[in-house]
Structures are given as C-alpha cells and as structure tokens.
Amino acid sequence: MWPESSEQPTPLRTGLTTGSCATACTVAAVRYLFEQKRLSTVAIMLPRGQTVELPIHHVEALDTDSAIAATIKDAGDDPDVTHGSEVFVQLRLTREKAITFKAAAGVGTVTKAGLSLAIGEPAINPVPRQMITDHLQRYRAFYAYEGGFEVAVGVKNGAQIAQKTMNPRLGILGGLSILGTTGIVRPYSCAAYIASIRQGVDVACNNGLTHIAASTGSTSEAMVREHYQLSDMALIEMGDFAGAFLKHLRRNTQLTRLTLCAGFGKLTKLAAGHLDLHSRASSIDLHQLAQIARELGGDEQLAEQIAGCNTSMEALRLCQMQKLPLADTICQRAGAVMRRFIPKTITITVWAVDRKGLPVGSYADTPALLARCYGMTEIGDDE
Template identity: 55%
Template sequence: MRDETSEQPAPLRSGYTTGSCATATSLAAARLLLAGEVSEVAEIVLPKGQRVPMRLTFCRLLETGDGGESDESGEGSDPGRIAEAGTIKDAGDDPDVTHGALVFARVRLLAEPGVRFRAGPGVGTVTRAGLTLAVGEPAINPVPRQMMARHLDELAEQYGYRGGFEVTVGVEGGAQLALKTMNPRLGIVGGLSILGTTGIVRPFSCSAYIASIHQGIDVARANGYTHLAACTGNASEDAMRAHYGLPDIALIEMGDFVGAVLKHMKRAPVERLSICGGFGKLSKLAAGHLDLHSRNSSIDLEQLATWAAQHGADDALQAAMRAANTSQQALALAHARQVPLGDMVCRRALAVARDIVPPEVNVEMFAIDRQGNLVGVAR
C-alpha cells in the first residue's frame, strides 16, 4: 500500500515502467551468469539516453543444472544454470496498477546468439490478432524487448560471450493485477503486459490508457468486428451490450478519452462507431471538449440552458437549469417540460465527432442517465 499523500503541495514524482524493471533484472541475472557478480543495483540506459540505477530486491543463482552439453559460444558459461533478479516496481506518483509489484527476470544461457523471450508467472500471452505482437507471443512489448536485447548484447560483448540468452519475465501476483486492466478484453491471458516506450512513468500521464484504447480498437478490427461501441464506463457498456448485443471485444472502454477514439478512426476506421456516455460527459463533447475528465473540462449549465432555449425552453426553465446542482438535474428539468435536451446534446456531440472521423465511419451518439437509461440518441 502507498504511503499517505502529504497535504503540502509538492512536485509529482516520476517512476519507471515494467519494461525498465525487466531490463534491469535481466541484465543483473545475465551478469551473474557471465561474471559471477551478484548485483545490488543495476544501471540501465533508457531509450532517450538517460542512465538510471535501479535497486534490486535479490540477485541469485536459481538453479544449477547437470551441466548439459558444452556451450561452444561462450567461454566458461554453463547452459544448465539459471539466474534471477527482482526489483520492486516504483511508478512514482502515478496511480499505476503495478506500483509496488515485484518484477523479476530469469535468464538462461543459450548456444545460439540472440535473445529469446518467455512469459513467466504473472505475465500474459497474446491470444488474439491485432496487437503489435503475434499470437502466442509473451506480452512483452517491442520497446522493452529492444531495451533488454540491447543491454544483453552489450554485456555479451563486454565479456566476450558469443551465445544467446533466454529471458523469462514475471510479475508476482500479476495474474490478479491483470484483472484490473484491459488485458483480458484484448486477449492477453494469464497476466500483465510488460510495457513502456520511454522507460519512465510520468505521473498522471494518459499515454498508457490511450495506448490500451488504440489496442482495443485494433484487436477488434483484426478479429473482424466492424461495429464498435466506445463507452465512458460500466453503465454505458451495459447499455450498449443490451441495445446491440455486442460482445466484450467490440466494447471499447474509453473512459474520458473520447478524442483518442475519434482520432484513431483516421488510421483504423470501422463501419459503425457507437459512442455512449453519461449525459454530463457527452455535454462536454457537444461543447467541443475531447478530454472529458473534470480536470480538463467542465459541464456548462449556462450552455445547456442556451441550447434548451433554442428548442422552446422559456425563461423560467432556463433560469432553473442554470441554478441546477448537476447536469442530471438540468436534464430532468428539461425533460419534464418536454424539451429534448438529451437528443440535442447528442446531435451536437455527433457533429463534433463527424468533424474528426473519416466520412466512411457511421457515427452515432447515445447518452444515459445515472441509472443507465438512454436519455438521448443521435444518428
């Protein structure tokens, strides 16, 4: 569990990705095999050139085999040995599901040059097409693979080793942690993905979530789904599942990042895109906001009253809507007077979306109330 956050303002602290953790631990384990050196800290170089030391929880020889056949590629190496190293993932101040998890790598020497990756306990396996990794591959993303391979190649050159490495990456408790991510929906089974493009976790950055949205769209398309529903949360997913009977793979959990969905349609279009969200969030999209989080956009009750006026709301209703505590209250006031505010908001949101997506994508909007009932539609 994280320490309680200080009440005093302070700069947000960055952390390191699971890809950086896997790189540091595989490097330390390989060094133990090649040089007999037990490391307490492993220094790695991130993709943009920063050098960072990562403290290890353990670095040890896991298994001594029977010696096996002689390794003709390395001097004094024993292909029967396996070494492992682990580190605690520190995500800084980012609310990362893997913060505090033990990430480890087990390394075995191979006669053939190169690096072979395997999924250890808590790391998933790809079972659906559409990701950057082939079906059957361990869910270790391309940049972490490149980071590990580069560090291991440099280590091999340093010690005159001409063989290769088998690297098994694991995350303690990763199978349970993965249930809190989109991995099951993406067809990544058995655990987490080893992620990272820069090696650094920026606090409260949105890049990982947006990447998972893009992956969800790509996987659905690769598996033949031409109608997708992008939803802001569980209630909107339930509404689309009930309305269309869509399977989970076609339901894209976009959260507040509707802009990420709409912009990705330019590179990965589908025949039909249904967008469903709470009325308040869709009112933000209707006003032109593509990030629906409260820190970046606000519900504008004045704007809602103005839109209602264009469809017959009198001065008293407009005043009541402006004084409402929530958008849901404003919606209820309008609907009680037969002013179709939900449909109006959906039509305006649809216009914003159509300005972004390619014309071949048939977009539609659905707004729901807090009970999950449809309160507005536009096609």
C-alpha cells in the first residue's frame, strides 16, 4: 500500500520512466550474471548525464546464461497509469555480439506504420533502447565479454494496464510501451499523453488517412465517430492539449480535412486563444461570452445575466432562448485560432457538444462542409 499523502503543501515529486526502470533492471541482471550479486539498488546514467539510483526488489537466475531482475516504477506525483507497476527484464547472453530487444509479457508489439519503430518491433522506444545499449556496452568492456545480449522487457499485468492507454488505437498490441526521453517523469507534465497524441496523428497520416478528428474526451469523440463513421485510427483524443495537437499538425500536410469536437465550455477557452484547456491553465470567461452575446444582438439585460452565470452551459441556454447563435460563433472563433497552426490546404470543421454529446453549434471553413453541419440543438431542461 502506498503511504498516505501529507496534508501539508510539499513540492511535487519527480519520478522515473519505464525506460529508466528497464535500464536499471538490465544493470541488475548483467551484474548478477557476471558477479553473482543480488543488488538491492543500482545506479544508472540518464540521457542528460544525471546519475540516479533505483531499488531492485527481485533478481534470480533463469538458467546458466540468463537472469531476470525487477523493480517497481515510481512515477512521483505524475498521474501515470504505470505508477506502482512491476517492470522486469529477462537478460540472456548470446554468442552473436549484437544487442537485440524482445517484448516479454506485458509489453506490446508495433503493428501499424507511423511510429518511431518498425512494424513487428517490440514497443521499446528508441531512447530506452539507447540507454540499455549504452549500459550494456560499458559492462561488456568492463567484463571483457565478447558476446552479445538479448534483452526482453516486460511489465506485470501490462496487457490489462495498456487498455487504459492509447496503445490499442495506435496499433501497439499486447501490452504497454517502454517510454522515456530524459529518463525522468515530470509531475503533471503529461509528456506521455502528448507523445501519444503525436503518435496518433503520425499513425493516421502514415496509413493514408486524409481526415482525422480530434476530441477533448469520450463524449465528444462518440459524436464525431458516429457522425462521420470514422475508424479508431482517425480519432485523436487530444484531451486538454489543444496546443500540442495543433502544433504537431504542421508536420502532416498530407491531411486534407480536420474536425475538432469539444464540450462547449472547453471550446470557449480555445476560442479565446488558450491552447491548454485544463482548468489549472485557463478558465471560462463569462464576461467574454456576455460581450459576444451583445455583438450578436443581445440586449444589456441578457449580457448581465450571462456575466452572472455559474456555468457556460447556463450562458448558452440563455442565448438559445433568444435564438442567438452563441455556440456557432464560438466554433467559428475556435476555428480561427486553429487556422494559425493549420495549413490552408486542410479544411477545418468545429463542433461544440453539450454534456450528453449532442451538437449545439458548428462551423466549417468551406461552404460545402458547412452544408453538412447540423444546426444548433436545444439543451433539455434536465441538463
């Protein structure tokens, strides 16, 4: 059981990536094979030169030429689904001098193009591979060993944990990815999530898709999936990271069509120019919504009511009662923000949905696409 958190404010803890964990396990296994030492901690060097120590909770021989070592991943204060998972490495000595990688139980295999790894490769990303390789090369020289290594990386219950990630959609099947670029997990940086967004775009583009749809969550995703009959590969759950998603699209000019669907409240933030839609980074500006209502012909009484609302949905309801296209206008403004990042060769469609996933507003930047969009949908009294 993890210790109870203190109620006193403390600095957020950093953690270590699955790539760092796998490297530490590799070091523990190689030292056991050559020195018969069961280490309880090992020191590794991270890509930027820092040295860190990781605990090793299990080391044993599998046979005369192979050993297994395991550690428990500590992601610090980052909300990481692999926090507390057991990462292990089965290391085998080989006659060939090469260092090869395999997926042990709980680590996935790449089945689609567009990732940094070839189809059929274990989902052990390039930086963790390089970290493991660098450490093994140093120990090979230290022990004057002329053979090679087979490194099988696994995660206990990784196949089940992977269902909570984007791996199945990215075509990484059978388990998790072994990740890391610096070796360190920064709390709430959500770097892994942003990496998954980028990978999702790359996989879609490398597999010939020309229309992708981004959403802020499962409700908005369900709406665009049903409306456009899109495959999983075309659906990108960007969450709150609109900026990371839009900036990455600059590199994928083969797209011809982009759809973005979001809850009305989050979309008001994008329309105001915010690229991080999380509440810690941006907030809904009811005074801005009141000003838009004025520009749409609403009277001062309506504007004051909107400014005093508790939620954006309440403001939207007031505008709908007066037939003012607030949601359509928000979609249009969000589209204008998106256009700062999106090449003109890509047409943009924006949808706003309510909490039930029903469309309440839309915008498309070409008449042909606009004709296909729904009009506003009234919000029911039970919302």
